[in-house]
Amino acid sequence: MAANQHSQQLFLANMAFKRRVTPLPTYVTWTGRWSQKNKNQLPPSPATRFDENAWEQLTLFDLDPDPEILRQRILMEDSELTRYCATIVADHARRYGWSVRQRNAVIQSLRMLQTLRPTPTAKIRASDVVTIRRYDGTITSTIDVLAEAGLLIEDIPTRVEKYFATKFIDSGALSPKMRQHLELWLQIMLGGSRQAPRQFPRDPATVELQIRGLAPVIQTWAEAGRQSFAEITQSDIVEALEPLPATGRHFAENGLKSLFKILKGRRLVFTNPMSGLPVRPVATTIPLPLDTAVIREGLDSPNPAVALAVALVAFHALSRKQVRELQLTDIIDGRLLLGAREIPLAAPVRTRLAVWLDYRSSTWPNTANPHLLINRRTAPRLVAAGHSYPWTNTAFRPQALREDRILHEIRATGGDVRRLYDLFGLSVDSASRYLRTIEHRDLT
Template identity: 40%
Template sequence: MVEANRFGQQLFLANLRHARVGQHRGTRRKRTKAPITSPAPTFEAFDHRQLTLFPAFRDLANGAIHGFPAPAEPKMAAFLDQILIEHAREHGWSLTTTKRTRRGLAIALGLQDTPGAPMLATDILNLQSIGITTLRLLEVCAASGLLEDNREPAVDRWFETTVAELPEQLRTELERWYTIMLQGSTTPPRSKPRSEITTRLYLRWSLPALRSWAAAGRTSLREITPEDVREVLPEAGNARARMGQGLRCLFRVLKSHRLIFLNPIDPIRTGTHATRIPLPLASAPLRDAINSADPARAAVTSIVAFHGLRSGQLRKLQLTDLHDGRLRLGQRTIPLAQPVRDRISLWLAYREQRWPSTRNPHVFISRRTALDSAPVGVQWITTSIGMTAQQAREDRILHELHASGGDLRRICDMFGLSIAGASRYSTVLAHPDLLGEG
């Protein structure tokens, strides 16, 4: 060995030459891809969860630097990855969005307290602190059936905060009313669930009276008399009507479920809401919005300004509703004005160029909704127009009413109004500012 190494050794870099076993030089072997015949993975979530000894703080920022643990349940990871790929293909996700979502999914799986159990929505939302977009993660987990939505509804947090300062017995009665309003009642007296907006409004209108009674020493709604109601009711106007409507709903529900013995507001008249008089808009803002260089703003504004669509109708408008220059809206078919057709064509061309792979069937989409099938929000419509859709719609109805000489039947057919709704506009037919700036 010493003699062999007298003059040193020649060093070589490894793996520079690859031997071709069973193949002569100058010949090329034809490569074929083996067909993928493996079945799609399946997975059933565990029906148990590992109990934690004490809540521990996860330093996600440190994990983002030094790395996160790998998913502990490979079958669940493979199943969710397959669902993610199919969901991304179905909704036209870009490669970047798919890659980011897969990375977030791997991190969420590695941080599970109980590998194999459904994903907790709160654990996924915690990843926002390290820049992970969690909306698509929630979509994938929900599509796979492996999402446990343990988030507290925002309306529940609002209710608890709002009634926290009231006496305990009064809070208990309000909690019962709140539950019946949101969930309904399947036992007599039966009732259907009400919306969160309605519940919020009724409680907000009743709060001044409830706080006033609590300050006066009342600890339960059973102690309230008609005299107490009259003391807190405003004298007149919408303030009186709103408080009366809120208290009437509150006492009616509690009495029907025998939580109070007397409805103290029953013999008291509180009036109705005063109808707001619709007035026209200045023409300059509408003209600027219609002629905007933004294709979305010009298209949305032109439809409202020419044909008076509501915000909800704009949001739900689908591509199949547009055909041969006509708009199908429920049982109505609206021939679109030429300026509207031109602006919709520009928007659809921009939509195709900006989001060529989107599977969203709605006419109007945004950067967020282009990756799913949801409609745009009301705020998107308002921001695009520069005003609420209702304001532009009222302006359009007033102009049509003036042009037709007060023909209520005509505006009912054109805008889908009832006779009672149309009569609201006829009261301002002779208003001197009806045409605004003309």
């Protein structure tokens, strides 16, 4: 009552917008190419009032707008955000081969953002861009434009950060000090460190595997009432690792090794309890052949991307990463240039490659993406397709198909390890894994 004795001043949100009463400026007009007079120069962007420290109107009621009213609003609004980003949108469309439909969808998404935002002059959070998906907004391309314009505040956690929060933060079992130390470890693992001990950033997939190994060990310590990693001894580590399976123990040992190395380097623990403890090697499996009918079904897939990817792995044993990162310039005159290796493509691979290139050029004729395999999401950009593309439409994993191809080669050559090294670039240890299948009692 004391705070409200003089009443409160309320404001109506989204009132600071300008209706378009004049024709659009010339730099907004889309002509299919940038400029008739000078194609190498971009028109100057209009002045902006965007400020990352701008005062923000707090939300009084969480009320979803009427979709019909929103549709009418974005058709007539020419906001400062739309005018400021028009140059960048047109430049993106020219560089990445956007269709007119996609370009208009991005402009419509920018108008939608300006209409929904309570503070028109503040920078835009990526999480706010994601919310326009419910109104059929374009997410990824809009975020790219806002990032290049310098108007984006990146607040969406990555996959690894979400996984980290699920394993350690959401449960609430960790003490504040252990949580702080784990967050420091995650920050250094993903971003690297210039402070001693210096460290390069690790691959997010590696960090995720170490989080998976650390989770049961640290959960055990938290349930036992440990408040800090400085309390952990070498006997505690041995006792926590004992019940874990072989693969889980390998990941846990690597995670604990990196964790205590960072904490000891930052003087957050007195000693490194992992010092002197050997890391067990990961348990290896026996490669097994795939059903030929399943492989043939993938080779004859009506999806040209699936047929080409399966052919590259089935005939030349490329890994998932190698298929994903292949570029158009890596294939010259029927030969695949893969690092220092030059691979003559098999006839079935060349047939499926020709079909895919015809489909690619007809579906995305203006794309500037240099990668061989692209899809609807990556065609307007320069990035590679996702890790699961196009394998979600197959009945097997690419690693299993690759093992089938190498297994066939080691059997056909009678155990010639040098042939595996020349054809597939395998190391001696990797080739020995396939060599052991020659005289295996269950595979003879």
